[in-house]
Amino acid sequence: MSYLGIGISPGNVASYHGGKMKLIDQRLRLTEVLLRCSVSVFALLALILMVTDTQVKRIFVVEKRAKYTDMKSLVFLVVANGIAAAYSSLQSVRCVAGSMKGSVLFSKPLAWAIFSVDQAMAYMSVAAIAAASESGVIGIRGEEKLQWMKVCNMYSKFCYQGAGVVASASIASIAMVIVSCISAFSLFRLYGATQRRLNLAVMK
Amino acid sequence: MSYLGIGISPGNVASYHGGKMKLIDQRLRLTEVLLRCSVSVFALLALILMVTDTQVKRIFVVEKRAKYTDMKSLVFLVVANGIAAAYSSLQSVRCVAGSMKGSVLFSKPLAWAIFSVDQAMAYMSVAAIAAASESGVIGIRGEEKLQWMKVCNMYSKFCYQGAGVVASASIASIAMVIVSCISAFSLFRLYGATQRRLNLAVMK
Numbered sequence: 357m358s359y360l361g362i363g364i365s366p367g368n369v370a371s372y373h374g375g376k377m378k379l380i381d382q383r384l385r386l387t388e389v390l391l392r393c394s395v396s397v398f399a400l401l402a403l404i405l406m407v408t409d410t411q412v413k414r415i416f417v418v419e420k421r422a423k424y425t426d427m428k429s430l431v432f433l434v435v436a437n438g439i440a441a442a443y444s445s446l447q448s449v450r451c452v453a454g455s456m457k458g459s460v461l462f463s464k465p466l467a468w469a470i471f472s473v474d475q476a477m478a479y480m481s482v483a484a485i486a487a488a489s490e491s492g493v494i495g496i497r498g499e500e501k502l503q504w505m506k507v508c509n510m511y512s513k514f515c516y517q518g519a520g521v522v523a524s525a526s527i528a529s530i531a532m533v534i535v536s537c538i539s540a541f542s543l544f545r546l547y548g549a550t551q552r553r554l555n556l557a558v559m560k
Numbered sequence: 561m562s563y564l565g566i567g568i569s570p571g572n573v574a575s576y577h578g579g580k581m582k583l584i585d586q587r588l589r590l591t592e593v594l595l596r597c598s599v600s601v602f603a604l605l606a607l608i609l610m611v612t613d614t615q616v617k618r619i620f621v622v623e624k625r626a627k628y629t630d631m632k633s634l635v636f637l638v639v640a641n642g643i644a645a646a647y648s649s650l651q652s653v654r655c656v657a658g659s660m661k662g663s664v665l666f667s668k669p670l671a672w673a674i675f676s677v678d679q680a681m682a683y684m685s686v687a688a689i690a691a692a693s694e695s696g697v698i699g700i701r702g703e704e705k706l707q708w709m710k711v712c713n714m715y716s717k718f719c720y721q722g723a724g725v726v727a728s729a730s731i732a733s734i735a736m737v738i739v740s741c742i743s744a745f746s747l748f749r750l751y752g753a754t755q756r757r758l759n760l761a762v763m764k
Contacts, residue, residue, distance in 0.1 A: 426705040429694045479737065482683050483690035490633045490691040494698070494708070501630040504698070504708040533683065540744040541751070548752020 382455075388538050389451040391531045395444035398528035399437040399481075406434050406521045411514040422511040429487040430518075436484035437525055440477055440532060467543040474536040481529040488522055589659050592742050595735045596652040602732035603645035603685075610638050610725045615718040626715040633691040634722075640688035641729055644681055644736060671747040678740040685733040692726055 410423045424430040447470070495515060498506035508515035614627045628634040651674070699719060702710035712719035 427703060428697060475737075475741070479683070479686050483686050486687035486690035487694040490694045491698075493632060494695075495706075499631060502699075502708075502711050504706075507706050533679075537679070537744070540741070541748045544745045544748035545752035547745070548749035 384538065384541075385451060385455050388535060389448060389455060391535045391538070392444045392448040392451055394531040395528045395535065396441050396448060398524045398531070399441035399444065402521045402524040402528060403434055403437040403441060405517060405524060406430060406437070409514055409517040409521065411511045413510060422507070422514040427488075427491050429484075429491040433484045433488040433521070433525060436480050437528065440481050440528060443473065443477060444532070444535075464543075464546060467539070467546065471536075471539045471543045474532070474539040478529070478532045478536040481525065481532050485522060485525050485529055488518075488525070492518060492522060586659075588742060588745075589655060592739060593652060593655040593659060595739045595742070596648045596655055598735040599648035599732045599739065600645050600652060602728045602735070603641040603648065606725045606729040606732060607638055607641040607645060609721055609728060610634060610641070613718055613721040613725065615715045617714060626711070626718040631692075631695050633688075633695040637688045637692040637725070637729060640684050641732065644685050644732060647677065647681060648736070648739075668747075668750060671743070671750065675740075675743045675747045678736070678743040682733070682736045682740040685729065685736050689726060689729050689733055692722075692729070696722060696726060 406424050410421060412419060412421045414420075424434060492515070494504055494506075495518075496506060496508045498504055610628050614625060616623060616625045618624075628638060696719070698708055698710075699722075700710060700712045702708055
C-alpha cells in the first residue's frame with residue numbers, strides 16, 4: 357500500500373517529530389479519543405431512546421401501539437447506531453492505549469483499515485439519519501398527494517422522543533465525520549513523510 | 561492553517577518529486593478528472609431523468625399526475641444532483657487546466673477549501689440518495705402499520721424511472737466519495753511533507 361513502494365512506519369514518523377509536532381500529535385490524539393467517546397455515548401443514547409420509544413393509542417375498541425419497528429428507516433437507524441457505538445467503543449480503547457503508551461500505535465495497513473471503516477461508518481450514520489428524517493418529515497407533515505397521512509398528531513409523545521433520537525444520532529454522526537477526517541489526516545500525511553527518504557537519497 | 565506554522569506550497573512539493581512520484585501524481589490527476597466528469601454526467605443524468613419523470617392515471621373522472629414535486633425527498637435529490645453536477649463541472653475544468661499545465665494548481669488554503677466542499681458534496685449526495693430511497697421503499701412496499709399505502713403498483717412507469725434516477729445518482733455519489741478521498745490525500749500529504757524542512761533545520 358506504499359505510495360512509492362518505500363515503506364515508512366508510523367514509529368519512524370514519530371521519531372522525527374519535534375516538540376511542536378509532538379504537542380500537536382498529543383492534542384490530535386486527545387481530540388480523537390474525545391470524539392470517539394462522544395460517538396459511542398450519543399449513538400448508544402440514540403439507540404436506547406429509539407428502542408424504548410413507544411406509545412399506545414386506543415381508538416374505540418382498537419388499541420394501537422407505535423414503536424420503532426413500524427418503520428424500516430428507524431430499524432436501520434437503530435442498527436446503524438448500534439454498530440457505530442460498538443465500533444467507536446473499541447476504537448476509543450485503542451486510542452486510549454495509544455495515548456498511554458505515548459506512541460503512534462498502528463501500521464500503514466492498519467491505518468488504511470481504520471480510515472476505510474471510519475469512512476464507511478460516517479457515511480452509514482449520515483444515510484441512516486437522512487432516511488429516518490425523511491420518515492419523520494412524512495410523519496409530521498404527511499405527503500398529501502400520495503395520501504400518506506401525518507401520524508405525529510396522533511402519536512405526539514412518540515414523535516417528540518423520535519426527534520430526540522435524531523438529534524442524538526446527528527451529534528454522533530457529526531463527531532464520526534470529524535473522526536473520519538482525522539483518520540484521513542493520520543493516514544495520508546504518512547505519504548508526504550516518505551519524501552524525506554527520497555530527499556535524503558537525493559542529498560547523498 | 562499550517563500544521564506546524566511552516567508553509568509548503570504544492571509547487572515546492574512537486575519540485576521534490578522523483579519520476580515515480582510524478583507518474584503517480586499524473587495518474588491520480590487523471591483519475592480525479594475522470595471521476596469528477598463522471599459525477600457531472602451521472603448527476604446531470606439523474607436530474608434530467610427525475611425532472612422528466614411523470615405519469616398520469618385516470619381514476620374514473622379524476623386525473624392524477626405523479627411527478628417528483630409530490631415528494632420532498634425527490635425535490636432534495638434534484639437539488640443535490642444539480643449542485644453536484646455544477647460543482648463537479650467547475651472542478652473538472654480546474655483539474656483539466658492543472659493537467660495541461662502539468663503542475664499542482666492549488667495553494668494550501670485552496671486545497672482546504674476543495675477538501676471541505678468535496679466532503680460536503682459527498683455527504684450531501686449520500687443523504688439525498690438515502691432519503692429518496694426511503695421514500696422509494698415506502699412507495700414500493702408501503703408502511704402497513706402507518707397506513708401509508710404503496711403507490712408503485714399504480715404508477716409503475718414513474719417508479720421504474722425513479723429507480724433509474726437513484727441508480728444514476730448512486731454512481732455519481734460513489735464517484736464523489738472517491739473524489740473526496742483523493743482531495744483528502746492531496747491535502748493531508750502536504751502536512752507530512754512539511755517535515756522535510758524540519759529535518760533539514762535539524763541537520764543544519
